Amino acid sequence: LLVIPTSALATTMALDFNDDSAEVRADFVLSRDDYGTALFGGRYLYNDDEESEMIGVELKFLGDPGSVPGLEVGAGFIGYIGNVDFGIADYDFSNVGVGLMADYSPASLQGLGFSGRMVYSPDIFSWQDSDGLFEFNARVNYAITPKVKVYIGYQSIESEIDGSNSDVDIDDDIRVGLKVSF
Numbered sequence: 001l002l003v004i005p006t007s008a009l010a011t012t013m014a015l016d017f018n019d020d021s022a023e024v025r026a027d028f029v030l031s032r033d034d035y036g037t038a039l040f041g042g043r044y045l046y047n048d049d050e051e052s053e054m055i056g057v058e059l060k061f062l063g064d065p066g067s068v069p070g071l072e073v074g075a076g077f078i079g080y081i082g083n084v085d086f087g088i089a090d091y092d093f094s095n096v097g098v099g100l101m102a103d104y105s106p107a108s109l110q111g112l113g114f115s116g117r118m119v120y121s122p123d124i125f126s127w128q129d130s131d132g133l134f135e136f137n138a139r140v141n142y143a144i145t146p147k148v149k150v151y152i153g154y155q156s157i158e159s160e161i162d163g164s165n166s167d168v169d170i171d172d173d174i175r176v177g178l179k180v181s182f
Contacts, residue, residue, distance in 0.1 A: 011027050011028055011029045011039065011181065011182060012025075012026070012027045012179060012180065012181045012182070013025065013026050013179070013180055013182075014026075014177055014178065014179040014180075015177055015178055016151070016153065016175040016176060016177025016178075017175055017176065017177065018173055018174065018175045018176070020047065020048045020049040020173070021045070021046060021047035021048060021049060021050075021171065021173050021175065022045075022046055022175075023043060023044065023045040023046075023155075023171075023175070023177075024043065024044050025041060025042070025043040026041060026042055026043075027039045027040070027041040027058075027060075028040050028041065035063060036061060036062055036063025036064070036074075037061070037062050037063070038059075038060070038061050039058070039059070039060045039061075039062065039076075040057075040058070040059055041056075041057070041058040041059075041060065042055070042056065042057055042058070043055070043056040043058070044056075045082075045157075045170075045171060047170070047171050047173065049173070050084060050085075050169050050170060050171060050172065051084060051085035052082060052083065052084035052085070052169075052170045052171065053082050053083055053084075054080060054081070054082030054083075054157070054170055054171070055080075055081050055082060056078060056079060056080050056081075057078075057079040058076055058077070058078050058079070058099075059076055059077045060074055060075070060076030060099075060101070061074055061075055061076060062074035062101070068104075069106055069107065070104055070105050070106030070107060070108075070109075070113075071102065071103070071104050071106075072102070072103045072104075073100075073101070073102045073103075074100075074101045074102075075098065075099065075100050075101070076098075076099050076101070077096060077097075077098060077099075078096070078097045078098075078099045078119045078121075078135070079094075079095070079096050079097075080093065080094065080095045080096075080097070080121070080133060080157075081093070081094045081095075082170065084159075084168055084169075084170050086161070086168045091129045091130075091159075091161065091168055092128040092129050092130075093126070093127075093128055093129060093130035093133065093159050093170070094126070094127040094128050094130065095121035095125060095126045095127070095130055095132070095133040095159070096121060096125040097119040097120050097121030097125065097133060097135070098119065098120060098121075099117060099118065099119035099120075099135070100117070100118050100119075101115070101116065101117040101118075102115065102116055102117075103115040105141070105143070111142050111143040111144075112140070112141075112142055113140075113141045113142070113143065113149075114138075114139070114140055114141070115137075115138070115139045115141065115153075116136075116137065116138045116139070117135070117136070117137040117138075118134075118135065118136055118137075119133075119134070119135040120132075120133075120134055120135075121133040121134070123160075126159075126160075126162075128162075129161060129162045130159045130160065130161070130162060131159075131160040131161065131162045131163070132159065132160045133157065133158070133159040133160070133170075134156075134157075134158055134159075135155070135156070135157045136154075136155070136156045136157075137153060137154070137155045137156075138153060138154050139151045139152065139153030139154075139177075140152055140153070141179070146181075147180060147181040147182075148178070148179070148180050148181075149178070149179045149180075150176070150177070150178055150179075151176070151177050151178075151179065152174065152175070152176050152177075153174070153175060153177065154173070154174050155171050155172075155173060155175070156169070156171065156172050157169070157170040157171040157172075158170060158172070
């Protein structure tokens with residue numbers, strides 16, 4: 001119900017899923033000019049396989065470097081808060097990370113595109129039961145229309161447990177999805 005009232009204001013909305021997990025994302029344009037776009041985004045992840053839930057908030061800056069047609073690169077600040085069941089105990093995490101992202105969809109590929117994202121949150125920006133977090137995401141997409149893309153992607157989000165050298169998977173899945181632009 002919370003997604004419906006805000007979707008009219010969204011720049012993009014995406015839903016990806018498999019049998020055990022689902023993630024919904026929304027990005028809103030804050031500003032756009034010749035130098036690029038500033039976006040504010042949010043996301044919700046539920047993963048039954050890993051027994052985890054996560055909410056994310058993002059402030060991203062994207063732009064076209066100009067020398068490579070179809071390439072868009074960016075960086076941003078990504079915040080995470082969530083919970084994952086780790087054996088006999090629940091594990092709570094809160095993190096702020098710095099992310100790099102890229103999307104390559106040249107006209108010569110006739111709708112085919114590739115995107116990737118990496119986010120790192122060091123110990124200093126990690127709270128609760130977390131000593132750090134790393135996210136990796138890679139996708140292959142196809143534009144059905146200029147405003148509608150379908151994709152398949154792999155996402156891994158893992159966090160280091162406070163006071164140990166053990167990592168816990170928050171997400172480690174392949175999903176299919178749909179992304180629409182307004």
